[in-house]
Amino acid sequence: MGKIAFVFSGQGDQFPGMGKDLYEKYPAARKIYDLCDGIRPGTSVQCFHGTEDELKETKNTQPCLFAMELAAANVLMENLMEKGLAPDAAAGFSLGEVTAAVVSGAFDNETGFRLVCKRGELMQKEAEKFDTFMAAVVKLTPGQVQEVCGKYSDVYPVNFNCPGQITVSGLASQMKDFTADVRAAGGRALPLKVKGAFHSPFMKEAAEAFAGELAKAKVNKPGIPLYSNRTGEPYGDDVADLLSSQICSPVQWETIIRNMIAAGVDTFIEIGPGKTLTNMIRKISKNVKAVNVSEYLAESLAE
Numbered sequence: 001m002g003k004i005a006f007v008f009s010g011q012g013d014q015f016p017g018m019g020k021d022l023y024e025k026y027p028a029a030r031k032i033y034d035l036c037d038g039i040r041p042g043t044s045v046q047c048f049h050g051t052e053d054e055l056k057e058t059k060n061t062q063p064c065l066f067a068m069e070l071a072a073a074n075v076l077m078e079n080l081m082e083k084g085l086a087p088d089a090a091a092g093f094s095l096g097e098v099t100a101a102v103v104s105g106a107f108d109n110e111t112g113f114r115l116v117c118k119r120g121e122l123m124q125k126e127a128e129k130f131d132t133f134m135a136a137v138v139k140l141t142p143g144q145v146q147e148v149c150g151k152y153s154d155v156y157p158v159n160f161n162c163p164g165q166i167t168v169s170g171l172a173s174q175m176k177d178f179t180a181d182v183r184a185a186g187g188r189a190l191p192l193k194v195k196g197a198f199h200s201p202f203m204k205e206a207a208e209a210f211a212g213e214l215a216k217a218k219v220n221k222p223g224i225p226l227y228s229n230r231t232g233e234p235y236g237d238d239v240a241d242l243l244s245s246q247i248c249s250p251v252q253w254e255t256i257i258r259n260m261i262a263a264g265v266d267t268f269i270e271i272g273p274g275k276t277l278t279n280m281i282r283k284i285s286k287n288v289k290a291v292n293v294s295e296y297l298a299e300s301l302a303e
Contacts, residue, residue, distance in 0.1 A: 002266030003088035003089060004086075004088050004269065005089040005268050006269055007096070007269070008090070008272060009273065010065075010276075011094065011194050013272050013274030015055070015274075018064070018065075019044075019047045023048070028078050033071055036066075040063055043063055043067050047064045050064070056194070056195060058120050058123050059117075063116055066095065066112070069099040070099055070102060070103070070109065070113075072293045073293075075293075076293055087224060088224060088225070089227065089234075090222075090227070091227035093276075095116065098243070101243065104222035104226040105220055106226060107220070118210065118213045122206040124196070127195055127196030127202075130171065131173065132169065133172045134167060136167050136192060137182055137188070137190075139186060140166070144186075145166045151181060152178055156169050158197075158199035161253050162254050162284050163283055167199075169202065170197060199250055200248065207246075210243075211241070214239075219239050222239070229253070229256070232259055257281055261284075261287075265288070267290075268291075270293060275292045277290075
């Protein structure tokens with residue numbers, strides 16, 4: 001058997017009620033939600049009963065997703081331990097990289113949650129300064145997307161997700177013309193459920209402020225390979241620098257997955273409320289197994 005990687009979702013997959021089943025079924029999940037509620041009262045209520053609009057607010061999305069992901073990860077790790085298994089590597093998409101850092105041992109649970117709460121606040125504050133958009137561009141190559149973005153002063157390719165899918169961030173005033181240019185080039189631009197031009201220069205001040213928060217935190221060397229959004233490579237001793245600067249830098253997701261596969265990973269378990277990363281990984285390689293945590297737990301319980 002090859003290696004197992006935990007991959008943690010970013011913003012966009014959240015939905016009202018996420019994690020409620022975990023909370024009700026598993027003590028390991030309740031423990032995480034109770035910790036989060038103790039630091040940020042109402043987190044579990046937002047996850048289980050918040051409206052879609054409430055969960056779209058970045059200051060809410062990030063702590064709620066973190067809580068759900070870490071709760072699911074704890075349940076999953078208990079399940080794997082019973083089989084004598086453990087994750088061999090971890091990565092997270094944008095926000096999910098903070099959860100991955102906690103699971104890899106770079107931060108303890110409380111520090112990770114406090115950091116993600118601050119990250120969400122800082123990114124929302126920065127997003128509110130500008131009228132921006134994010135969209136997934138499909139059916140074009142990276143070169144084509146970069147060429148179309150190059151026609152605009154404030155539209156940037158920011159997430160290199162998988163073959164045929166790249167996310168862009170930019171000013172809302174340029175979205176209509178950009179979308180038309182993408183269509184003319186043979187692609188489509190699909191708006192995302194986020195409020196902010198993340199991973200672009202619009203987030204520079206948020207990244208700098210988050211670096212200040214990380215400077216105050218206790219950072220450990222990851223106990224398993226933790227792959228960086230910025231470089232696509234495993235972290236060294238530069239956790240704080242890479243984790244802060246990724247806020248205003250492109251996410252090299254396809255590179256991360258290809259490097260993990262080259263390192264022997266053949267099973268990817270997406271930890272989050274949806275299947276966005278699972279679908280991306282399946283497009284990157286048909287020779288690996290990629291499943292969502294809910295699917296994996298259901299399979300495991302059926303064995």
